[in-house]
Amino acid sequence: MQARVAYFSMEMALAVGMKTYSGGLGVLAGDTVRGFADYELSGIGVTLLHRRGYFRQSIDENGWQQEQPDDWEPAKYAEKLPETVAITIEGRTVTIAVWRRSVEGLNGHAVPVYMLDTRLDANSEYDRTLTDYLYGGDRYYRLCQEMVLGIGGVKILRALGYTDISRFHMNEGHSAFLTLELLDEAAENAGRKQFSREDVEAIRQKCVFTTHTPVAAGHDRFPLDMAMRALQRKELRDMQDVFCCDNELNMTYLALNLSDRVNGVAKRHGEISREMFPNYEIDSITNGVHVATWTAEPFAKLFDKHVPEWRKDNFSLRYALRIPCDAVREAHQQSKQALMDYVNKTAKADFDVDTFTLGFARRATPYKRADLLMRDVQRLNALAERHGPMQIIYAGKAHPNDQQGKEYIQRVIQSAKKLSDQIQLVYLPDYAWELGGLITSGVDVWLNTPLPPNEASGTSGMKAALNGVPSLSVLDGWWLEGCIENETGWAIGRRYDQIENPDVPAEQDADSLYEKLDEVVLPLYYENYDGFLDVMINAIALNGSFFTAQRMLLEYMSMVYFR
Numbered sequence: 070m071q072a073r074v075a076y077f078s079m080e081m082a083l084a085v086g087m088k089t090y091s092g093g094l095g096v097l098a099g100d101t102v103r104g105f106a107d108y109e110l111s112g113i114g115v116t117l118l119h120r121r122g123y124f125r126q127s128i129d130e131n132g133w134q135q136e137q138p139d140d141w142e143p144a145k146y147a148e149k150l151p152e153t154v155a156i157t158i159e160g161r162t163v164t165i166a167v168w169r170r171s172v173e174g175l176n177g178h179a180v181p182v183y184m185l186d187t188r189l190d191a192n193s194e195y196d197r198t199l200t201d202y203l204y205g206g207d208r209y210y211r212l213c214q215e216m217v218l219g220i221g222g223v224k225i226l227r228a229l230g231y232t233d234i235s236r237f238h239m240n241e242g243h244s245a246f247l248t249l250e251l252l253d254e255a256a257e258n259a260g261r262k263q264f265s266r267e268d269v270e271a272i273r274q275k276c277v278f279t280t281h282t283p284v285a286a287g288h289d290r291f292p293l294d295m296a297m298r299a300l301q302r303k304e305l306r307d308m309q310d311v312f313c314c315d316n317e318l319n320m321t322y323l324a325l326n327l328s329d330r331v332n333g334v335a336k337r338h339g340e341i342s343r344e345m346f347p348n349y350e351i352d353s354i355t356n357g358v359h360v361a362t363w364t365a366e367p368f369a370k371l372f373d374k375h376v377p378e379w380r381k382d383n384f385s386l387r388y389a390l391r392i393p394c395d396a397v398r399e400a401h402q403q404s405k406q407a408l409m410d411y412v413n414k415t416a417k418a419d420f421d422v423d424t425f426t427l428g429f430a431r432r433a434t435p436y437k438r439a440d441l442l443m444r445d446v447q448r449l450n451a452l453a454e455r456h457g458p459m460q461i462i463y464a465g466k467a468h469p470n471d472q473q474g475k476e477y478i479q480r481v482i483q484s485a486k487k488l489s490d491q492i493q494l495v496y497l498p499d500y501a502w503e504l505g506g507l508i509t510s511g512v513d514v515w516l517n518t519p520l521p522p523n524e525a526s527g528t529s530g531m532k533a534a535l536n537g538v539p540s541l542s543v544l545d546g547w548w549l550e551g552c553i554e555n556e557t558g559w560a561i562g563r564r565y566d567q568i569e570n571p572d573v574p575a576e577q578d579a580d581s582l583y584e585k586l587d588e589v590v591l592p593l594y595y596e597n598y599d600g601f602l603d604v605m606i607n608a609i610a611l612n613g614s615f616f617t618a619q620r621m622l623l624e625y626m627s628m629v630y631f632r
Contacts, residue, residue: 074112074236074630076101077222077244079215080203081116083170083182085502087146088122088139091203092432092466093528094281096502098240099172100359100528102182104618106174107361107381110626113231114182115222115244117214118143118168121201126466126499132482134433134467134475138202143168147184154224158213159299163199164191165221167229175361175380183229185221204468212291212299215320219246223254236630239278239328242289242320248272248327249302263304269311269327277629278328280321280351281525283341284436288321290314325349330629334526335547341522354628355547356526357621360386360613363532365510367403368609371396386535386614394602401537401605408511411504412462416495425594426460427541428512428533430500433467433474436523440477442516443484444579452583453491456591460493462508464500505529510536513601514590517542518561518578524548534612537605541590543578551612558608559585 080095081102090096098116105112122139129135143149147168155162166186171179187199198206199213206214222244226234237247251272256264282288296318297305305312314322325331325346332352333339339353360383364372372379375392379385389397402422409420420426431437442449442461453459463481467474478496485494497504509515515533517524517540524546531547533540539558542548552560562581593601 073234074105074110074238075115075222075226075231075234076105076112076238076240077115077218077247078240079117079218079243080119081114081182082502083172084146086141087170088141089116089119089184089203090502091123094241096505097356097358097528100357100362100618101240101622102172102180103174103359103362104622106172106178106180107176107359107619108622108626109174109176109178110180110622112180113226114172114180115218115226116182116184117200117203117218118184118186118188119200119203120186120188121205123203124466124469128478128482128496128498132479132496134478136469143184143186146170149186150229152225152228153189154221154228156216156220156224157301158196158216160301161193161196162191163187163196163213163217163221164189165217165225167225183222183225185217185225187217208291209295209299211289212295215243215289216246216299219244219248220250223247223250227254235275237276238630239276239324241279241281242324245278245320245324245327248276248323249300251275266308269308273327274329276324276328277330277332278324279332279334279354280324280342281334283338283345283525284523288319290317290319292317321346330632332629335550337522337546337549338525341525352628354621354624355550355616356528356531357615357617357619358528358531358535359618360535363506363509364535365400365404365407365506367400368510368536371400383617383619384614387610389606389609389613392606394599394606397537397606397609398598398602404510404536405513406511408462408507411507412495412497415497418493418495420460420493420495424458424460425456425514425591426462426512427514427516428462428508428538429516429518430462430464430497430505430508430529431517433465433478434471435473435477436520437465437477438518438520438575438578439463439465440480440484441518441575441579441582443481444575445583446484446487448583450489450492452587452591453489455587457595458491458493459591462495462497462512464497464504464508466500505532509533509538512538513594514538514558515540515542517548518582519543519545520575521545528616531612531616534608534616536613537609539604539608541582541585547616551616553607553611555589556604556607557612558604559589561585 078098080090082090082099124136147170252264255268509532527546
């Protein structure tokens, strides 16, 4: 079989009931594969099965996150294939099975995604768990998982007959061990038992790498002794300039050293990545979202009527400028009502469609600063007294080991007790695909408050824009490209290159947030809704039409895959 591009990702959101993703990285991977299918690109996806998911989230009476396994039934969504392969971990054989899920595009073209599974009787009890939990276990568990994904992934593709793959795309560094298997193949094809530096150069021409995080902690690193124990490869020591950094096996450096093309996921993230890794050429391709997936039904019907080619030609959404304002308002009210119904049922709240509603749904981790809006509750209460009532919807999971992230959730929830009767706040548990779609299409304004420059890109605001929801966001990630003040939304604070002190305290950003709500956003919503509708329509026409998986893949095809 043939496939031009093999796209590897530790997580991949393929269907609502498949618990094979945790958040933005996995959703982006799923949107990328959906884009492959729409373009009828000769590609395949490779990921792990994650039988027990990431985790199900609940919030106790003290506002503290609780986690439970998120089991699902693979047989309902995918076909188990007869092929198996084996890899060696710490000298023992680990057998890997494979499941296939096909992703169908607009014209019926199917892109297969292969999900690797170690829950086999032939494996030890420990090895059977390696494809159970996404981002679970300790560092050694993660190392073994990444061996299964990278080394096992290439072996599975060969067993399935894929011999003519021109590009191996590593979506983040988790899959970088695929380069090791490609190097072994090169040596074997040359009749050698060990690969050489010449093989390194040859393999580099086949590999591309997308890095997703400007946060140092987001780059997987393993102590060299641990890596040697698991891989049992003396090349790790013999060729440390290729595999290691600071006496660690660094998956990002491995991917950088063995990739022909490297890109960040927004223009600013490209700049940050070049500063982090100054000896490498790093370009940027700004992320995008799959338009047909993330457009809510009321807006899909609206676009079908006024911009009939929008699914095949996402750029045609620029013609949203000619959609009557009343029709846009009605579509938004329908989307908002669907969200209000969910909130009221789930949180036993009393939300309504006429009240200004802010949405914040992000992974709960310190740099996202979920509590920035709640920093001065007295001031927030005064805004509602001055302009009108407010409804605030929060959602997002903290990694089970991220105590600070859990504290942020608790802080937000406990802050709600200090709000006046004019403000209602809910924290919705178990943020995932369906809830994400409801919130990004149903709120009035999308709030995003990361600490710059830690937001690599962000895609939730792009989904919101598709549904006429403008952003109120710190100027970081994609919003540096998408923000046209008072046209597509509003900025919190100033651009990074206009700040004399880069360590801007949270108080300054909170002050900017309250000022923007007080002086611009709330008056526009409550006193000049026609003007608010203009911003909504611009968000669709200018941002919804551009920050798409379709545009993103055009750039990958011209700059990376087929250049």
